[in-house]
Amino acid sequence: xxxxxxxxxxxxxxxxxxxxxxxxxxxxxxxxxxxxxxxxxxxxxxxxxxxxxxxxxxxxxxxxxxxxxxxxxxxxxxxxxxxxxxxxxxxxxxxxxxxxxxxxxxxxxxxxxxxxxxxxxxxxxxxxxxxxxxxxxxxxxxxxxxxxxxxxxxxxxxxxxxxxxxxxxxxxxxxxxxxxxxxxxxxxxxxxxxxxxxxxxxxxxxxxxxxxxxxxxxxxxxxxxxxxxxxxxxxxxxxxxxxxxxxxxxxxxxxxxxxxxxxxxxxxxxxxxxxxxxxxxxxxxxxxxxxxxxxxxxxxxxxxxxxxxxxxxxxxxxxxxxxxxxxxxxxxxxxxxxxxxxxxxxxxxxxxxxxxxxxxxxxxxxxxxxxxxxxxxxxxxxxxxxxxxxxxxxxxxxxxxxxxxxxxxxxxxxxxxxxxxxxxxxxxxxxxxxxxxxxxxxxxxxxxxxxxxxxxxxxxxxxxxxxxxxxxxxxxxxxxxxxxxxxxxxxxxxxxxxxxxxxxxxxxxxxxxxxxxxxxxxxxxxxxxxxxxxxxxxxxxxxxxxxxxxxxxxxxxxxxxxxxxxxxxxxxxxxxxxxxxxxxxxxxxxxxxxxxxxxxxxxxxxxxxxxxxxxxxxxxxxxxxxxxxxxxxxxxxxxxxxxxxxxxxxx
RNA sequence: GCCGGAUUAGCUCAGCCCGGUAGAGCAGCUGAUUUGUAAUCAGAAGGUCGAGGGUUCGAAUCCCUCAUCCGGCACCA
Numbered sequence: 001x002x003x004x005x006x007x008x009x010x011x012x013x014x015x016x017x018x019x020x021x022x023x024x025x026x027x028x029x030x031x032x033x034x035x036x037x038x039x040x041x042x043x044x045x046x047x048x049x050x051x052x053x054x055x056x057x058x059x060x061x062x063x064x065x066x067x068x069x070x071x072x073x074x075x076x077x078x079x080x081x082x083x084x085x086x087x088x089x090x091x092x093x094x095x096x097x098x099x100x101x102x103x104x105x106x107x108x109x110x111x112x113x114x115x116x117x118x119x120x121x122x123x124x125x126x127x128x129x130x131x132x133x134x135x136x137x138x139x140x141x142x143x144x145x146x147x148x149x150x151x152x153x154x155x156x157x158x159x160x161x162x163x164x165x166x167x168x169x170x171x172x173x174x175x176x177x178x179x180x181x182x183x184x185x186x187x188x189x190x191x192x193x194x195x196x197x198x199x200x201x202x203x204x205x206x207x208x209x210x211x212x213x214x215x216x217x218x219x220x221x222x223x224x225x226x227x228x229x230x231x232x233x234x235x236x237x238x239x240x241x242x243x244x245x246x247x248x249x250x251x252x253x254x255x256x257x258x259x260x261x262x263x264x265x266x267x268x269x270x271x272x273x274x275x276x277x278x279x280x281x282x283x284x285x286x287x288x289x290x291x292x293x294x295x296x297x298x299x300x301x302x303x304x305x306x307x308x309x310x311x312x313x314x315x316x317x318x319x320x321x322x323x324x325x326x327x328x329x330x331x332x333x334x335x336x337x338x339x340x341x342x343x344x345x346x347x348x349x350x351x352x353x354x355x356x357x358x359x360x361x362x363x364x365x366x367x368x369x370x371x372x373x374x375x376x377x378x379x380x381x382x383x384x385x386x387x388x389x390x391x392x393x394x395x396x397x398x399x400x401x402x403x404x405x406x407x408x409x410x411x412x413x414x415x416x417x418x419x420x421x422x423x424x425x426x427x428x429x430x431x432x433x434x435x436x437x438x439x440x441x442x443x444x445x446x447x448x449x450x451x452x453x454x455x456x457x458x459x460x461x462x463x464x465x466x467x468x469x470x471x472x473x474x475x476x477x478x479x480x481x482x483x484x485x486x487x488x489x490x491x492x493x494x495x496x497x498x499x500x501x502x503x504x505x506x507x508x509x510x511x512x513x514x515x516x517x518x519x520x521x522x523x524x525x526x527x528x529x530x531x532x533x534x535x536x537x538x539x540x541x542x543x544x545x546x547x548x549x550x551x552x553x554x555x556x557x558x559x560x561x562x563x564x565x566x567x568x569x570x571x572x573x574x575x576x577x578x579x580x581x582x583x584x585x586x587x588x589x590x591x592x593x594x595x596x597x598x599x600x601x602x603x604x605x606x607x608x609x610x611x612x613x614x615x616x617x618x619x620x621x622x623x624x625x626x627x628x629x630x631x632x633x634x635x636x637x638x639x640x641x642x643x644x645x646x647x648x649x650x651x
Numbered sequence: 652g653c654c655g656g657a658u659u660a661g662c663u664c665a666g667c668c669c670g671g672u673a674g675a676g677c678a679g680c681u682g683a684u685u686u687g688u689a690a691u692c693a694g695a696a697g698g699u700c701g702a703g704g705g706u707u708c709g710a711a712u713c714c715c716u717c718a719u720c721c722g723g724c725a726c727c728a
Contacts, residue, residue, distance in 0.1 A: 124654075124655060124656095125655085126655085126656090127655095127656080212722095213722060213723070214654095214656095214722090214723085215655070215722060215723030215724065216653065216654025216723065216724055217653095217654080217723070217724045217725090218653075218654095218724060218725060221725075222725080223652075223653070223724075223725040224725095227653060227654050228724095229655085230654095230723070230724075232722095232723080258720095262662080263662085269720090271701085271718070271719055274718095274719075321728090325728070326728055329726085329727085329728085345728070348728090377727080377728085380652050380653095380726060380727090381652070382652065382653070382654095382723090382724080382725080382726085383652090383726060383727070384720090475728095476728095525728095561686070561687055561688090562685045562686060562687095563685060564685080589686085590685095590686080590690095591684095591685090591686045591688090591690090591691065592686070592687050592688050593686090593687085593688055593690075593691095594686090594688095594689085594690060595688085595689095596688045596689055597688090597689035597690055598690085599689095601689075601690095607688080609687070609688065611686095611687055612687090621687080621688080623688065628688080628689090629688095630687090
């Protein structure tokens with residue numbers, strides 16, 4: 001039944017192994033990775049986790065039978081984490097089956113920062129169960145059973161797993177191509193269907209892992225299937241790395257925008273308007289600063305701003321095709337005369353209506369039509385998540401009506417603005433995904449060729465790089481997605497640019513070309529922030545609530561030392577106000593240290609303390625958030641300085 | 652929508668297992684203190700225990716239904 005996992009090669013010949021440093025070692029017979037490691041040194045033999053042959057990672061027990069470039073993978077290699085995590089997933093599954101007999105195993109892949117394993121078991125796992133399972137995992141690791149790979153016949157494997165009562169595993173194998181051998185890994189008396197590779201033995205996993213949570217997950221990711229129980233874990237090289245990661249999770253919790261939103265009095269939610277934001281004065285101030293900023297950026301780019309209806313008759317949505325596809329996710333209203341209106345879930349059909357008013361000439365293109373478009377979508381209840389996923393939101397939306405030949409120039413121009421906007425908000429790490437034609441799509445291949453090519457050239461011309469997201473484009477055209485990486489290394493997709501040659505057709509948008517004939521414009525759907533709500537949520541977490549001066553709702557607090565300074569403090573506040581700085585006054589009968597603490601906790605960027613000395617010299621003592629020192633400055637100087645900062649990146 | 656967990660004062664949480672009608676800290680309020688850079692002291696007050704139903708002499712506590720929130724899954728024009 002078993003066969004060694006080996007590279008096909010003529011027998012009897014010597015084997016020349018090239019190591020990463022370029023040196024060549026010769027063996028007079030085929031050797032395993034473990035033997036190679038041992039030949040190099042006992043330290044390496046002990047540290048070895050896996051073998052890399054010509055760039056492919058395989059088990060250390062793999063026999064190398066012909067000349068190859070190899071490397072011994074140890075814990076220090078980045079790839080080691082993949083092995084440790086997958087080993088941990090197997091140990092998790094073994095622990096679960098030891099403690100809860102009758103539980104079926106399904107799949108257990110690696111994910112970012114860890115792994116999970118999905119189980120089929122009638123009774124739910126509780127948090128207490130997790131602790132118990134984790135303890136058992138430590139035991140299994142201590143047993144240090146070797147991982148042993150076996151190659152099984154496909155049909156035998158199906159029978160074997162069925163006999164074990166592992167119907168999910170049997171179903172998985174049945175999905176593999178007929179005639180293909182399958183592999184199984186044993187650890188002690190437990191085994192699992194697995195492609196591998198694995199480390200030499202369970203002991204190599206170490207102690208740097210932890211089970212994090214249990215959650216439901218559909219079998220094969222399909223909501224029509226039964227729900228399994230997924231146990232998530234994280235695993236690292238050692239306990240120190242684990243602690244570091246857990247600290248990161250705690251930091252993320254501290255930065256949670258829902259928590260900061262309440263603490264900083266920015267917004268709230270309540271049951272009577274699920275998924276819709278109640279913006280408080282400070283939150284709305286922040287929102288408006290961002291909106292004003294974007295409006296100024298769009299003006300520079302010669303966009304026109306419009307405003308379109310909230311309620312639109314269903315017939316328009318039927319024409320656009322949204323009714324058929326998204327009807328369940330639209331809010332509708334029925335009037336006395338039995339007409340059905342939908343709260344707009346997007347702005348594009350309305351923008352086309354404006355475009356269609358009057359004849360458009362090729363001279364009008366590109367026409368960049370922007371709207372801070374307020375949209376409603378009836379998102380599934382389980383999808384709601386603070387500001388990140390809401391049912392009422394506003395996009396920094398715009399549609400560029402242009403010719404096919406203008407796609408590249410417009411895209412490039414958009415990329416430039418977008419990158420500059422992100423920089424202004426403190427994001428330097430932006431990734432671009434390019435999604436090309438999906439299997440089911442509208443439009444001819446020729447048009448797709450042209451659109452994809454135009455997009456790619458535009459991104460390259462902007463000096464940007466992208467990763468390919470094959471087949472993930474919209475049915476109406478290819479798209480670019482812009483992903484921000486925040487201060488904690490988390491990714492957030494915000495911006496988008498989508499080429500659309502379907503909607504102008506459906507809604508009959510046209511322009512008169514140079515030739516006097518009617519032509520279809522191409523529409524570029526584009527957004528930089530995405531939704532204001534979501535972007536603000538991301539922004540709060542990125543800055544941990546400590547917003548840059550130009551964004552902070554309250555930029556400065558004038559705090560008095562004693563009430564003798566009240567009049568002067570009011571004067572300072574008025575001067576700040578006149579200079580466009582959002583300032584408040586704190587003349588309460590409290591100690592200055594009490595006020596400093598309170599406004600620091602409230603994340604106000606600047607505290608201006610005024611006491612007897614400042615009144616006499618017409619000065620203020622300036623203290624910045626996060627610093628412990630003060631700077632005493634003339635009032636005029638402070639106004640000039642903070643006034644400049646308040647103007648923000650646009651100057 | 653699905654699985655699991657949670658919901659007690661403005662906030663953070665205890666009380667629930669084992670039923671006898673609610674407690675702390677912070678905030679807020681009142682008073683004193685006029686203070687020089689991350690919490691001055693004192694006092695009084697604050698809760699139909701998410702909603703509805705059931706069991707019981709008696710329910711924050713046990714049972715059911717619903718709502719919302721949290722963590723995932725699915726969805727995301």
